[in-house]
Amino acid sequence: MATLRPGSLGTLIGRVGNMVFYELNGKIVGRTIGVVDSYSDAQLGNQMGFGLTTLLLNPVNQFIRAGFKTTPKEPGWNFHSLAFSLNKKNALTGKYPNVEIDFTKVIFSMGGLPLPKNPQVKLAGNCLEFSWEADPETKGNDERDQVMLVAYFPETLQAMTVQSGSPRTSEKHTILLPSFKGKKVIETYIAFISEDRERVSNSVYLGQIIWDNQ
Amino acid sequence: MAIVKKRDVLLGEIKGRIGPVVVTSVRNVKVLKAAPVHKVNKKKKKKAELPPQNLKLALISTFISGAKKLVNIGFNNKKNVNAAFQSAVKYNLAHAITGTKPNFEINYPKIVISQGNREMAWSSRIIAEKKDTVTISWEIPDTVKLREIGNDNAFILCYDVSSQRAVISDNCTSRSALSYTRKLTAGSSGHLIHAYIFFVSPDQKSVSRSDYVGSIVLP
Numbered sequence: 128m129a130t131l132r133p134g135s136l137g138t139l140i141g142r143v144g145n146m147v148f149y150e151l152n153g154k155i156v157g158r159t160i161g162v163v164d165s166y167s168d169a170q171l172g173n174q175m176g177f178g179l180t181t182l183l184l185n186p187v188n189q190f191i192r193a194g195f196k197t198t199p200k201e202p203g204w205n206f207h208s209l210a211f212s213l214n215k216k217n218a219l220t221g222k223y224p225n226v227e228i229d230f231t232k233v234i235f236s237m238g239g240l241p242l243p244k245n246p247q248v249k250l251a252g253n254c255l256e257f258s259w260e261a262d263p264e265t266k267g268n269d270e271r272d273q274v275m276l277v278a279y280f281p282e283t284l285q286a287m288t289v290q291s292g293s294p295r296t297s298e299k300h301t302i303l304l305p306s307f308k309g310k311k312v313i314e315t316y317i318a319f320i321s322e323d324r325e326r327v328s329n330s331v332y333l334g335q336i337i338w339d340n341q
Numbered sequence: 342m343a344i345v346k347k348r349d350v351l352l353g354e355i356k357g358r359i360g361p362v363v364v365t366s367v368r369n370v371k372v373l374k375a376a377p378v379h380k381v382n383k384k385k386k387k388k389a390e391l392p393p394q395n396l397k398l399a400l401i402s403t404f405i406s407g408a409k410k411l412v413n414i415g416f417n418n419k420k421n422v423n424a425a426f427q428s429a430v431k432y433n434l435a436h437a438i439t440g441t442k443p444n445f446e447i448n449y450p451k452i453v454i455s456q457g458n459r460e461m462a463w464s465s466r467i468i469a470e471k472k473d474t475v476t477i478s479w480e481i482p483d484t485v486k487l488r489e490i491g492n493d494n495a496f497i498l499c500y501d502v503s504s505q506r507a508v509i510s511d512n513c514t515s516r517s518a519l520s521y522t523r524k525l526t527a528g529s530s531g532h533l534i535h536a537y538i539f540f541v542s543p544d545q546k547s548v549s550r551s552d553y554v555g556s557i558v559l560p
Contacts (some may be wrong), residue, residue, distance in 0.1 A: 169374070176515050185458045186458075186460075186461075188458065246538050283461070283552075284550075285461055285463070287484040287485075288484055289484055302484060303482070303483050304482075305463045305464040305480040305482050306480065307464055308464070308466065310556075
């Protein structure tokens, strides 16, 4: 049984038929309750999207904690809510049952810190070499800004992340890869963060690297 | 099914069947269940007559049963409504079976015995240098903070396909040890071994997803 609480328009709390209303993170929410016999394709697609986005963000949790710390959020949201929302809306393609992650559209950080010119990545032996042009004349840049990097392995859903890498002026950072067996696909991203961790840039997709030691 | 809420003077430590009722305990909770109905004339169906789900379930249940000790840690999630074993069977039933009825097979590289957010094993390998012995090794990348995960405990499953036997090494070594050598049952020469590894934090609150290390035929 739902109860009506005092308020300008009243607030419904409790169960009415197969709907239940309750307070969650300061908001009154309503949802269906009970056993669901079947889901529509759209619902299954949404569930699959949730699953994929969760798997995508799990290995980069520490990175997005820094990447979305200062990004404006709705009340009650945290860094993960925002990263989840942005990536679920923008980085998924296809319809159920072929929902996939479009790694070119994945975002791992968001902010107003300027990015350097010409960021690149290349495979050199057992290392990923990231490079950029510092561009010190751009307004908002600081020579002590540090690079943040992601090397994402979509096949195993693992990621190597750097949250406080080389300073902007050094114009390069190298990640030593583990000694993989066989072929590996690596998706790469770059972003920058200020020394005081209060400003961050958008993350930029640098491209796909194929590692093959055969 | 009835649940005995507190120690009952009448039931005491009774366990077993009393007429149409069975007294037993499920996950340390004492319960009363209706006894199963014994069907005398039911003919045993041949393998080809069974529904596909039965065949798949038998395959996965047999595999997971052998690794139950590890699965109870790897799939132990408080948010899960189902017990760890059921969760593991459900996941692997959906992802780790190949083939068509009645020739279903386990896709060993797709088997998952642990799910979690902790750092997975990187570049894991299996080698067999001595008779009846395997060595499993892994790496720790430079980008990972060793002081946070270096003391994680390694949990390793070696599954002997030939004898359908699981060899479990729980809490066997730390992540920073980077390798572990396991003696298998004598007479395993020529057997095909599949290996899996996952890590658990020292406080047992965080687990990694399991990694399929690989397979090897013992010399």
